[in-house]
Amino acid sequence: MIEVRGLTKAFGAVRAVDAASFEVPAGELLALVGGSGSGKTTLLKMLNRLIEPDAGSVWIAGRPANAVPDHVLRRNIGYVFQKVGLFPHMTVAENVAITPFLLGWSREAIAERVAELMALLELDRSFGHRYPAELSGGQQQRVGVARALAARPELMLLDEPFGALDPITRDRLQQSFASLRRKLGMTAILVTHDMAEAMLLADRIGVLQAGRLVQIATPREILAHPATEYVERLMETPRRQARVFDALCDGVGRA
Amino acid sequence: MTHFATGSVVREEFALLPHLLTAHLALTLFPLLVGVCLSIPLGILCARSQWLEHLALNAAGIVQTVPSLALLALMVPLLGALGITSIGFLPAFLALVLYSVLPILRNTVTGLAGLDPAITEAALGVGMNARQRLLRVELPLALPIIVAGVRTATVWTVGAATLATPVGADSLGNYIFAGLQTRNVASVLVGCVASAALALGLDGLGRVLLAGVTRSNRGLTWTALAAFGALYLYAGSALASRAAGARNDTIAIGAKTFTEQYILSQILAGQISRTTGYPCEVKQSLGSSVVFDALAGGSIDAYVDYSGTIWSTVMKRTEVPAERADLVRQMKTFLLEQRGIQVVARLGFENSYALAMRRSRAQELGVHSISELSSLSPHLTIGGDYEFFGRPEWKSLTAAYGLKFQAQTSMDSSLMYQAVHQGVIDVLSAFSTDGRIVALDLVVLDDDRRAIPPYDAVVLAGKRLAREHPRALEALRRLSGRIGAQQMRAMNLEVDAGGVSPRATAQHFLSELMSNPPMPGAAP
Numbered sequence: 134m135i136e137v138r139g140l141t142k143a144f145g146a147v148r149a150v151d152a153a154s155f156e157v158p159a160g161e162l163l164a165l166v167g168g169s170g171s172g173k174t175t176l177l178k179m180l181n182r183l184i185e186p187d188a189g190s191v192w193i194a195g196r197p198a199n200a201v202p203d204h205v206l207r208r209n210i211g212y213v214f215q216k217v218g219l220f221p222h223m224t225v226a227e228n229v230a231i232t233p234f235l236l237g238w239s240r241e242a243i244a245e246r247v248a249e250l251m252a253l254l255e256l257d258r259s260f261g262h263r264y265p266a267e268l269s270g271g272q273q274q275r276v277g278v279a280r281a282l283a284a285r286p287e288l289m290l291l292d293e294p295f296g297a298l299d300p301i302t303r304d305r306l307q308q309s310f311a312s313l314r315r316k317l318g319m320t321a322i323l324v325t326h327d328m329a330e331a332m333l334l335a336d337r338i339g340v341l342q343a344g345r346l347v348q349i350a351t352p353r354e355i356l357a358h359p360a361t362e363y364v365e366r367l368m369e370t371p372r373r374q375a376r377v378f379d380a381l382c383d384g385v386g387r388a
Numbered sequence: 389m390t391h392f393a394t395g396s397v398v399r400e401e402f403a404l405l406p407h408l409l410t411a412h413l414a415l416t417l418f419p420l421l422v423g424v425c426l427s428i429p430l431g432i433l434c435a436r437s438q439w440l441e442h443l444a445l446n447a448a449g450i451v452q453t454v455p456s457l458a459l460l461a462l463m464v465p466l467l468g469a470l471g472i473t474s475i476g477f478l479p480a481f482l483a484l485v486l487y488s489v490l491p492i493l494r495n496t497v498t499g500l501a502g503l504d505p506a507i508t509e510a511a512l513g514v515g516m517n518a519r520q521r522l523l524r525v526e527l528p529l530a531l532p533i534i535v536a537g538v539r540t541a542t543v544w545t546v547g548a549a550t551l552a553t554p555v556g557a558d559s560l561g562n563y564i565f566a567g568l569q570t571r572n573v574a575s576v577l578v579g580c581v582a583s584a585a586l587a588l589g590l591d592g593l594g595r596v597l598l599a600g601v602t603r604s605n606r607g608l609t610w611t612a613l614a615a616f617g618a619l620y621l622y623a624g625s626a627l628a629s630r631a632a633g634a635r636n637d638t639i640a641i642g643a644k645t646f647t648e649q650y651i652l653s654q655i656l657a658g659q660i661s662r663t664t665g666y667p668c669e670v671k672q673s674l675g676s677s678v679v680f681d682a683l684a685g686g687s688i689d690a691y692v693d694y695s696g697t698i699w700s701t702v703m704k705r706t707e708v709p710a711e712r713a714d715l716v717r718q719m720k721t722f723l724l725e726q727r728g729i730q731v732v733a734r735l736g737f738e739n740s741y742a743l744a745m746r747r748s749r750a751q752e753l754g755v756h757s758i759s760e761l762s763s764l765s766p767h768l769t770i771g772g773d774y775e776f777f778g779r780p781e782w783k784s785l786t787a788a789y790g791l792k793f794q795a796q797t798s799m800d801s802s803l804m805y806q807a808v809h810q811g812v813i814d815v816l817s818a819f820s821t822d823g824r825i826v827a828l829d830l831v832v833l834d835d836d837r838r839a840i841p842p843y844d845a846v847v848l849a850g851k852r853l854a855r856e857h858p859r860a861l862e863a864l865r866r867l868s869g870r871i872g873a874q875q876m877r878a879m880n881l882e883v884d885a886g887g888v889s890p891r892a893t894a895q896h897f898l899s900e901l902m903s904n905p906p907m908p909g910a911a912p
Contacts, residue, residue, distance in 0.1 A: 183512060208515030218510025222528050222604075231514045280514065 134159040134320045135180070135288060140189035142175055149175040151344040152189065157337075162314060162321045163349075164335035166328060166367065172344040173324045177290055180322065181210045194287055208232055211281030215293040217273050219265035225276050226251075226261035232284040250279040253313065271302035278310065282317075289321040295330065307333060328371045340364050400889050401563065401578050409582060411558040414623035415549040416542070416590065419481055421620070423488030423541060428534065430489075431496025432522065441497055448490035456548040459483045460555050464678055468685070475678060475687035477627070480552035480559075487548050488541040495537025499530030532602050539594040546587040550579065554645065554675040556682055560586070565673035569802055570647050570883050570890065639668045639853065639860055642679045642691035646801055647883050647890065648739060648821060648876065652692040654894030655871075656847065656864060662898065663863040676775060677701070683850045684727050689857075690849045690864060694739055695719050696841035700780040708784075712738075712842040719846075728851045732864045735845040737821060737873040741781050742840070743770075744818040744830040746808055757834035761815070762789040769794050771808065772817035773801040781840050782817075788839035805830070821873055823881025845871070870901060 140153045150172040157163045165173040178184040180191055182203040191198040198206055219228050229250055230243045238246070251258055254275040265273055274294060281289060294310075295303040311334055314321060325331050331338050332352045339349040340363070348360035356372070359365035434441035451459070463479035472478065503526060511521040527534075550561035563579025566572070593615055600608030639660055643653035650672060657668035671688055680702060682688045695716050699705050703722055709715045716734060723729040743758055755761050761768075770793045776782055777796055785791060797813060805824040808816040818825055820832060820843075847864050854861055879897065882888045 181513070183509065202517070204512070204515050204517040204520075207513060212510075212513040214506060214510055214513065216504075216506035218504075218506040218513070220507060220510070220525055220529075222525075231516075235515050235520065284515075 134161075134194060135322070136192040137180070138190045138192075140176065140179055140191065141187050142172075142179060142184060143187055148344045150179065150186075150341075153341075153344075153346045154189075155339060155346060155349050157320060157322060159320050160318045161336045162319075162323060162334060164323045164325055164331035164338045165341060166325060166331050166338055167341035169326065170343075171341040173326075173341050174292055176341065177292055177322060177324045180288075180290055181207050181212060183207075183212075208236055208284060209286050209288075211284075211286040211289040213274075213277050213281045213289070213291040213294040215296050217265075217277045217297075219273055219276055219280070221265055224262050224264060225256070225268070228265065228276055229279045229283050231280060236284055238284075246283060250282060253282075254279045255309065269302075271298055271306060274298060274306060278313075287320065289319055291321060291323045293325055294323070296325070296327070310334070328367060329374070332371060340367065400891060401575050404562070405578070405582065408558055408560050408562055409586065410623065410626045412546070412549055412560045412583065412586060413619065414627045415477070415480055415484065415552055415557060415559050416545045416586070417620055417623050418627075419484035419549075420488055420538070420542060420545055422485045423492055423545075424538060426485070427489050427492035427537075428496050431493050431500065431534075434493070434497045435500035444493060445490075445497065448493050451486045452490045456483070456487060457551045457554075459487060460548075460551050461675060461678075464555055464675075464681065468681060475556035475674070475682040475685060477557050479555045480549070480557035483555075484545050484548055484552070488545050491540040491544065492534070492537045495533050495540075496530065499533030499537075500526055502533070503529055532598060535594065535598045535601065539591055539598070542590045542594060543587045546583055546590065550583050553673045555678060556642075556671055556674050556687060558671075562672055565645060566650060566890075568800070569645055569673075570650065571802060571885075572887075572889075637667060639666050639690070639857060640688040641668060641670050642674050642682055642688040643670060643672045644676050644679055644691075645673045646819075647880050648819070649692065650890035651879050651883060651893050651897075652735075652845070654891045655867070655897055656690055656692065658894050658898045659867060659901075660860045660863050663866075664857070664859045666857060666860055683729060683848055686850055686852055688850065689853045689860075690732070690847060692735065692845055693848055694843035694845055696740065696781070696843035698723070698846075699841050704780075706780060706784060708838055708841045712844065715842055716844055716846065723848070730849045730854055730861070731846050732849045732861060733847040733866075733868040735847065735867060735871040736869040737845055737871050737876045738843050739819050739821040739845055739873075739876070740840060740843040741776065741779075742818050742820045742832045742835070743785075744808065744816045744825060744832050745814060746811070747829050747831050749811070749814060750831050750833070755833065756831075757836040758785070758789050758791075758839075759836050761833060762791055765791045765793050765815075767794060768814040769797065770815040770817065771797045771799055771804045771813035773804065774798050776817045785839045788837045821876045821880060823877045823879075823884055826877060827881055827885060845876075871897075 135157045137156070138154050140150055141148065142150045153176055155163070165176060167173050175184060179186045180198070182198060193210070220231070223231070226247050229247045233243045233246055247261065248258070251261060256272065256275055256279065260268065260272070265276065268276065278294065295306055298306060307330060313319075323331070323334060335352060337349060337351050338355055340347050340355070342361070342363045348355060348364050355364065356368055359368055430444055434444050454462070460480060460483040463483045464475065467479055467482070507529070508521065508526065511525040516524060549559050550564055552559045553561035553565045560579045560583040563575045563582070567575030567579060593612055596608060597612035597616070599605065600610075600612055641653045641657045643649040653670045653672065657670050660666055661668045671682070674682060676697075679688070679691055680693065683691060698719050699715055703719065709718070716731070720731045723731060743761070745755065750756070753764060755764065772782070777798060793815070799807060801819075804813070804816055805818070805822065805828055807813050808830065809828040816830070818830065818832065824830070825832065847867060849861055849864065879893050882893050883890050
């Protein structure tokens with residue numbers, strides 16, 4: 134579905150992303166993880182050319198990403214932003230409808246698609262006429278996901294989509310996103326700094342360290358055989374949390 | 389001396405209101421429209437380029453620091469140097485365009501720069517191109533701030549447009565300038581209240597537009613837009629009909645910014661229209677050099693100037709000929725040959741610069757002539773109008789008499805007589821025909837070394853009048869020798885202190901002129 138070869142970007146002297154190469158087959162979710170400054174967001178933004186790479190190539194569904202104007206490319210790739218980025222002067226329905234509108238869909242097709250997405254993301258239909266500022270953070274990000282899905286993109290890119298939400302809302306949204314993705318058979322690349330989230334949602338995990346993709350494998354494989362000491366350390370946190378949690382649960386069970 | 393005008397004067401003022409208000413509206417709306425059309429695209433470019441932003445905002449800021457009166461006045465020689473008609477609507481329009489740029493530009497730049505980067509990135513993320521992002525996201529979100537800038541510019545422009553009067557564009561400033569000079573408080577008030585009301589009205593309409601836009605209320609938005617559209621149509625048609633009709637058959641008479649000139653311009657206009665029936669209009673309160681340029685450039689057809697003024701400021705001569713008539717002769721030849729301007733008539737009086745003092749103060753010091761003043765001058769203060777201390781006459785006075793005052797103060801000519809009367813200044817550079825010399829019991833000091841040239845009041849006429857309206861020229865010629873110094877002083881006093889309008893004074897003069905035969909031996 135998407136094939137990335139030697140993708141590189143430098144900001145001044147700093148190589149934010151250094152010769153990253155990977156493939157994501159159709160229907161798979163790849164999580165990109167790493168500490169802050171590891172280059173994961175830069176890598177994601179090069180995939181839909183929000184950032185133009187210095188070197189390397191991106192192929193999507195067999196076509197090079199730079200074969201079409203960047204805005205045309207982006208209309209076929211859903212993008213969910215960490216800061217949501219809903220347009221405050223447009224209603225929820227207008228926000229969801231924006232990409233189909235830009236693609237020139239008919240009014241009826243747009244209305245039908247908006248209603249479908251509102252239902253899919255469990256958004257009350259009355260929200261359609263409201264403005265984003267009237268919604269809670271969790272509801273806003275549901276609208277953000279609906280907007281990204283609106284034009285039935287072949288690929289979804291998600292930049293820490295649940296990072297700014299409170300834990301309960303985040304958990305609910307992760308659950309509904311996981312089931313949605315399975316239902317739609319969606320190909321997606323998710324950037325996160327939350328290892329537990331990556332484990333929960335991803336088919337495979339790519340670990341970035343200082344701009345280099347140091348390991349890319351299934352969660353199980355990464356846990357079993359971390360490629361570097363850095364990867365091992367990253368995995369240590371969810372592991373320890375799980376052990377503490379298990380111990381606590383056991384204690385509760387015995388009592 | 390300040391007075392509230394009598395009923396007839398007030399009626400006369402209000403009769404002008406529709407015309408001046410319309411002219412002021414046009415002078416506000418069209419510069420604003422051009423200002424908006426320049427500033428918003430420029431602001432958009434600035435938001436994309438750091439160095440352009442610096443350049444444009446600094447340039448607009450510098451324009452803003454130029455006092456608006458000076459900015460308007462600067463347009464006259466600037467346009468003149470380019471060989472364009474430099475009096476009237478155009479210079480005022482250009483200055484006001486420049487003046488309106490800064491608030492709109494600054495708010496456009498601020499509005500666009502202040503947008504949440506998450507939202508502008510999202511606009512790209514959903515697949516907008518640069519144009520779609522600008523039109524669908526950036527401009528709508530920055531609009532409230534941009535509209536606020538336009539509203540600021542509106543209020544500024546309404547205010548600055550009152551200063552268009554001295555460059556020859558009619559505005560509500562006509563009330564203010566003339567009212568200040570003739571001490572007619574009612575006139576000043578009419579001008580201020582009307583321009584304040586206009587500013588509030590336009591700002592209110594801007595507020596409705598803003599409310600419509602921010603609340604996405606189409607009814608409100610369209611109502612405000614329709615109201616603006618109607619105002620533009622109205623002002624535009626008034627401007628167009630004036631431009632089309634006025635210059636062809638109306639004879640324009642100019643006047644400088646003091647009482648005597650207001651009266652004389654009304655006399656000239658009245659004399660032409662009563663003897664020939666041609667329609668005349670008076671362009672009041674033109675700057676002293678503006679009015680001459682206006683005549684030479686054909687923006688006005690006639691006005692009254694003074695031989696000494698032409699001698700020193702236009703002909704740039706410093707020596708003073710022995711004969712008063714000789715100066716007029718030389719001036720006549722010069723104006724006709726160099727500028728195509730005719731000296732039509734010598735009115736008969738002289739309005740000279742003269743040094744004057746309060747009678748009691750002059751007696752106390754024992755001063756009768758300027759040469760007696762010279763040794764005392766280091767202990768005395770002198771006041772004069774804005775022009776005087778920069779004029780060649782002042783240089784030749786100080787050179788001829790060795791004057792060196794303790795202090796010299798420029799002030800408005802309507803205030804300086806009071807200043808010398810109250811003892812704020814000791815010596816005043818007065819106008820010899822000013823009625824207040826008598827009214828305030830001032831004495832004029834004798835120019836015993838003849839440092840100041842004679843200032844015969846002369847009627848000057850432009851080329852067009854001789855070519856197209858010889859009968860009007862003939863009518864003006866009949867004013868030769870008909871106004872004596874005594875009479876001029878009386879008429880000035882009547883307006884300045886008596887609450888009579890310049891027009892009424894002029895009409896009274898003309899009706900008396902009809903019943904009296906011409907004085908013998910007064911040729912131009």
